[in-house]
Amino acid sequence: MGKLNLGILFGGKSSEYEVSLSSAYALLSNVDREKYDVFTIGITKDGKWYLFEGDAERILDGSWFESDVYEVLVSPSYGRRRLGVLREGGRIEKVTLDVVFPVLHGKFGEDGRVQGLLSVAGIPTVGCGCTASAVCMDKALTKTVVASADIVRQARAVVAYSRDGAEDARRRAEAEIGYPMFIKPASSGSSVGCSKVKDGSTFDKAVQAAFAEDGKILIEECITGREIEVAVLEEGGRLTVSVPAEIDVGSSEFYDYETKYVSDESSFYIPARIDEEAQKNASATAAKIFTALGCRGLSRVDFFYTAEGELIFNEINTLPGFTPISMYPKLMGHAGIGYSELIDRLIRSALD
Ligand SMILES: Nc1ncnc2c1ncn2[C@@H]1O[C@H](COP(=O)(O)OP(=O)(O)O)[C@@H](O)[C@H]1O
Ligand SMILES: [Mg+2]
Incomplete structure (x- = not known):
């Protein structure tokens, strides 16, 4: 060529x-x-x-x-x-x-x-097409597709719209989810507009922060567990699936913007510090989710892993951070695919 x-x-x-x-x-x-x-x-x-x-x-x-x-x-x-x-x-x-x-x-x-x-x-x-990108960007739509494929547990959630107001969101969330809750925009990233809500006193502020990003938000049950990420590379229908990585957010309350990009609070482990069977399950589950959502090229699939040994799907990123120290390239590096080779293989995959 x-x-x-x-x-x-x-x-x-x-x-x-x-x-x-x-x-x-x-x-x-x-x-x-x-x-x-x-x-x-x-x-x-x-x-x-x-x-x-x-x-x-x-x-x-x-x-x-x-x-x-x-x-x-x-x-x-x-x-x-x-x-x-x-x-x-x-x-x-x-x-x-x-x-x-x-x-x-x-x-x-x-x-x-x-x-x-x-x-x-x-x-x-390079990467996912129009439909898969759109579905994966909207966390509520992603959840619906993953739930219908019956692959893995997800946090219970209610979806709320800014046009219905914060009071509607509060009423439904208190009835169906209860405190503590986790509130996030349906379409956002880098944890912008996300907050943990322990009781009713901070609910409105959290909802407004999420609505500032998107008119559609998710109010989820709060999950306590390790943060686990799996990288998937697709070439002509063949998947290369990494081992799971684990992110330790240190003393942060959750993996927020500050912890992701600014502070040096967080550290990571490849592979994740979970037993081998759980690692294999996380990788296999990531592949199923990638396929169910119709993804192509690349995606990073993110989970929680609880103290009880339960894997819970959180979200998928179709264009994850892509510096050599970002998790997707690091996980592919662990799978033996260096950064320049990864770029090349992604481009070849797009041309398939
Ligand atoms: N239901 C939840 N319970 C507890 N923490 C959560 C929940 N959902 C998200 N988080 C925390 O917020 C972070 C960002 O949320 P996420 O859904 O991954 O959105 P983003 O697209 O902004 O990364 C996660 O990495 C996790 O630390
Ligand atoms: Mg995330």
């Missing part, structure tokens, strides 16, 4: 914009330039798309959009796979994209919208 034109999408109109910058910088630093001509496309926080031709360091420091950027257009015409770049003087340069790696997390980038746009244009895209 000759050299391919690879589009790398980063940034995006999402609360996980910054996480995407780190993931994209790592990817750009490790992608094999002998195999790919890279077109780096940045999306600003307000959703504007630009080809970025500056130094990758400027993605990391967040100043990328200040210069060396050109507005881009994606043609919806199927099969042209065309990116138009608006150069100085109004000239449009045409680029054919062979494949795109959307290094986007959260809303717009991970929720099927970008996947839908690229599939209309007929551009092969």
